[in-house]
Amino acid sequence: MPEFHMEKSTSGFASMVVQEPGAEGIRSCYACGTCTAGCPVRRVNPAYNPRKLIRMVLLGMRDEILKGKEIWLCSSCYTCQERCPQAIRITDTIIALRNLAAREGHAPSGISMQARLIRDQGRLYALDEFDDKKRKKAGLPSLPSEFAGAKKLLEEKE
Amino acid sequence: MKYALFLGCTIPARSRNYEMSARVVAHKLGIEFVDIFDFSCCGFPLKSSDMKQAGLLAARNLALAEAQGLPICTLCSACTSMLAEEAHQLGRDKALLDEVNAELEKVGLSYGGNAEVKHFARVLLDDVGLDRIRQEVRVDLKGLPVATHYGCHYLKPSEIYEGLEDPENPSSLEELVNAAGAHSVEYQHKKDCCGGAVLVADEETALRMAKRKLDHVKEAGAKAMNVVCPFCSVMYDDNQKSIESQFEVSYQIPVLYLPQILGLAMGFDRKELGLNMNVVKTKSLTEEIIGEE
Numbered sequence: 001m002p003e004f005h006m007e008k009s010t011s012g013f014a015s016m017v018v019q020e021p022g023a024e025g026i027r028s029c030y031a032c033g034t035c036t037a038g039c040p041v042r043r044v045n046p047a048y049n050p051r052k053l054i055r056m057v058l059l060g061m062r063d064e065i066l067k068g069k070e071i072w073l074c075s076s077c078y079t080c081q082e083r084c085p086q087a088i089r090i091t092d093t094i095i096a097l098r099n100l101a102a103r104e105g106h107a108p109s110g111i112s113m114q115a116r117l118i119r120d121q122g123r124l125y126a127l128d129e130f131d132d133k134k135r136k137k138a139g140l141p142s143l144p145s146e147f148a149g150a151k152k153l154l155e156e157k158e
Numbered sequence: 159m160k161y162a163l164f165l166g167c168t169i170p171a172r173s174r175n176y177e178m179s180a181r182v183v184a185h186k187l188g189i190e191f192v193d194i195f196d197f198s199c200c201g202f203p204l205k206s207s208d209m210k211q212a213g214l215l216a217a218r219n220l221a222l223a224e225a226q227g228l229p230i231c232t233l234c235s236a237c238t239s240m241l242a243e244e245a246h247q248l249g250r251d252k253a254l255l256d257e258v259n260a261e262l263e264k265v266g267l268s269y270g271g272n273a274e275v276k277h278f279a280r281v282l283l284d285d286v287g288l289d290r291i292r293q294e295v296r297v298d299l300k301g302l303p304v305a306t307h308y309g310c311h312y313l314k315p316s317e318i319y320e321g322l323e324d325p326e327n328p329s330s331l332e333e334l335v336n337a338a339g340a341h342s343v344e345y346q347h348k349k350d351c352c353g354g355a356v357l358v359a360d361e362e363t364a365l366r367m368a369k370r371k372l373d374h375v376k377e378a379g380a381k382a383m384n385v386v387c388p389f390c391s392v393m394y395d396d397n398q399k400s401i402e403s404q405f406e407v408s409y410q411i412p413v414l415y416l417p418q419i420l421g422l423a424m425g426f427d428r429k430e431l432g433l434n435m436n437v438v439k440t441k442s443l444t445e446e447i448i449g450e451e
Contacts, residue, residue, distance in 0.1 A: 021209070022209075040347075040350040040351045040353075040367060041351075041353075041356060041363060041367065043367075043370065044363060044366035044367050044370060045360070045363040045366065048363075069359075069360075072206075072359035072360070073356060073359060073360055073363060074355075074356075075310070075351045075353055075354070075355045075356045075364075075367070076310070076311075076355050077310040077314070077350075077351035077355075078310055078311075078314035078315045078325075079310075079314075079349075079351070081314075081315060082314055082315065082316060082325055082326070091315070095205055095206060095209055096209070098206040098207070099206070099207065099208060099209055102206065102207045102208065107206065107207055108358065108359045110358035110359065111206050111207060111358060111359065112207065114203040114204070114207075114358065115203070115204055115207040115208065118199050118203055118204050118215070119204075119211075122198035122199060122215075123167045123198055123199045124167035124168065124171075124199060124203055125167055125168070125171035125172070127170060127171060131170075131171055134174065135170065135174065138174050138177075138178055138432065139178065140170070140174060140177060140178065140181075141193055141195075143165070143170055143195060144195055144196075147196065147198040149196065149198075149218065149265040149266070149267070150198035150199070150215060150218060152264065152265050153214055153215065153218055153261060153262070153264070153265050154211055154214070154215065
């Protein structure tokens with residue numbers, strides 16, 4: 001993870017982040033590390049450190065956060081959020097940071113592809129004739145592969 | 159016990175064994191599933207890109223169920239948390255509800271804030287009850303050692319489930335598995351995440367997370383794993399072979415969905431439960447239990 005340099009710090013980044021739904025409480029973090037101690041991602045990949053990420057946000061390390069890979073490593077298991085003694089919504093904060101990064105075009109390709117598929121067809125996997133046949137064979141009802149309502153709902157918001 | 163069955167994206171396309179076994183087991187236990195064919199994706203996969211849009215998509219599904227006056231029964235844990243979270247928020251925040259309804263109106267829907275969302279395992283536990291499940295047991299599973307995997311979103315964030323179960327000390331899945339005549343074994347890091355949500359951004363990290371769990375499951379001597387979410391199944395069942403070859407380990411632990419285990423005890427055959435669709439072969443396991451078919 002990069003070093004902190006005061007001159008590169010983006011003033012106002014933390015203030016921007018705390019306005020995002022879910023991230024409101026991060027200023028009350030006292031860096032106890034409960035989040036990081038219980039994190040199942042960190043156990044297999046030390047590059048992921050939620051305590052550090054929150055500190056970096058508070059220090060204004062905007063580019064390192066939004067252009068970095070770390071925020072995409074969270075498995076959204078909510079272990080940290082359940083245990084935080086300051087009731088900071090840590091998982092929700094990571095999701096808020098991902099939203100900010102995605103808005104600037106920094107989401108990993110797999111994440112943007114998923115979003116595109118859902119906006120286009122209302123579901124992740126289109127069910128084609130082949131799937132339908134397999135479903136029928138298994139005695140399962142046939143399902144639509146597109147949802148005009150869902151598509152329209154998301155189009156309006158883009 | 160009438161529920162709108164919410165399938166989501168992954169189950170109808172990739173986990174038909176879960177859907178098949180859930181439907182037959184539910185039917186046997188007197189749960190009526192209604193299919194709402196206009197249910198789309200729950201919204202969860204959109205959350206990382208745009209949580210507002212994800213919430214809207216969830217609200218649309220809630221509105222569809224509410225219009226039919228039906229509570230929602232989910233099979234996927236990610237769908238459960240996405241829908242329950244949206245229902246929780248919209249049930250408490252009138253301004254947000256108005257904002258969402260302004261959007262839903264454009265597609266001819268409105269949401270009154272009264273949807274109910276329950277995972278299938280919850281329906282089994284709360285509405286059907288363990289006694290009824292025990293009464294339906296026809297085949298003795300002889301204390302088959304099973305490692306139950308809760309995963310994350312079945313329990314968390316706990317505030318959206320309003321104190322249903324303590325995520326630090328859950329027992330619901332063990333109770334269900336034991337009621338079927340299997341035996342839930344204790345194992346290290348039982349509550350850890352499968353890693354499924356990391357797969358799209360960093361495959362190696364995701365596989366390492368799954369491996370760690372499989373190691374503990376094997377150590378505990380479990381002959382099968384029990385899951386209640388298709389993402390967990392992707393990690394432990396679909397990816398078990400690649401974990402074995404990548405890390406030079408061997409498990410061959412069948413990964414069964416909860417209704418597949420219950421269904422075996424209730425006397426359904428392999429085909430009815432989709433057991434031939436599990437990736438890690440289940441044949442020798444079921445031969446031990448029900449003999450050759």
